[in-house]
Amino acid sequence: MKYDGLKAGIFIDNDNLIYGQDREGLDYSAIIKFVEDLGMLVIRANTYMAVDEDREQKDAKYRQEQRKHRSDIRNAGFRVFEKPLKKYQQEDGTVYAKGNVDLELAVDALLQTDNLDYVLLGSGDGDFSRVVSALQHKGKKVEAFAFDNISTELSQGVDTFYRPDGEHGHKIHGFLKKNQAALKQPTKTEKKEKVTKPVREIATIKAGSWREDKGFGFLTVKEESGKTSDLFFHVSHVRFSGGTRPTNSEMTTIAKSGCQLEFERGISEKGNKTCAVKIIPVSAEGEFVEYLSLRDISSRVLA
Incomplete structure (x- = not known):
């Protein structure tokens, strides 16, 4: 046009x-x-x-x-x-x-x-x-x-x-x-290495686990076995749909809303345990995923 x-x-x-x-x-x-x-x-x-x-x-x-x-x-x-x-x-x-x-x-x-x-x-x-x-x-x-x-x-x-x-x-x-x-041709050794794309998962914050004073909490994650486990996360790894990092108080609003969080598994900064990284608040239903802003989440808490 x-x-x-x-x-x-x-x-x-x-x-x-x-x-x-x-x-x-x-x-x-x-x-x-x-x-x-x-x-x-x-x-x-x-x-x-x-x-x-x-x-x-x-x-x-x-x-x-x-x-x-x-x-x-x-x-x-x-x-x-x-x-x-x-x-x-x-x-x-x-x-x-x-x-x-x-x-x-x-x-x-x-x-x-x-x-x-x-x-x-x-x-x-x-x-x-x-x-x-x-x-x-x-x-x-x-x-x-x-x-x-x-x-x-x-x-x-x-x-x-x-x-x-x-x-x-x-x-x-x-x-x-x-x-x-990315355009550089891989070496023979690099060609042999299997490259896997990080898996994006969906979870919710475990009830009562979020600590606003400390800036961390736990996600309730469903494992392949069908059982659930607790996965550590820090607020520094959370972003709203626009890329803005929430404050600790805004993270409390997210926890109260009960909204879902899309994330990847990574290694903590100390390198001694698995944690959730690249976390984004979402509303997921089947294959459809809607990324949420703070206003979207706040309206759910007030509703």
Whole structure:
């Protein structure tokens, strides 16, 4: 479909799109080209990302790589909005970082409303659903794209949703840079090694096991034998559908909601026991899995 003559704005939640994925990053030039090929004039292209200033100050190589990365994005035609990553230490000594850029992106998109006919949102975060609705009420066409951990509320709320595999949306190509390491031909030894994809499982939090003061709990997991077992998890391995890490109090809300959690099995940081990692709150029924935002979960608790 062509949208000749429309004024377009692109707003990218960079960290949401690349979180936890084995990819080298977004091809920002391809994103602009995608919109221009639809016949539109791109008058605003913004990307939002968290910046680890402490690490950049201490690690010269990392600082050089990150500055080049941001420079490449600007050269592709985007304005880069940086938000310093804030680090917090819990009572148990665990340090976690937070650099949510949702508010900045949402405000900018709404402020540009009168200048745009079309908005392309790069995010799978369900918290943007209200922003999408507000833009549509002002007569704007809103489309979005993401790769993983996609909120059903968001994908169904936009006019068109794009994703690489085309599942539950329109298919897109070329938005991701090719991973050169993945393109490298394997050695004879590597060919002999069996590579297995981590298994994603579904479980619930064991009643009464979540410790808000300590930031950990246990999942009730069904084993292949049919029996259930308790699997340790820490809040630092939990993410909402948009990639944001919940606070300990928000994790308490998740525990109270009784919602399901999708996870993989991994090894604890001390390396001495199996635990749950890459945990995402979901609503699962059969093969259908809906990724939940904090608002989705809170509404269940209040219901």
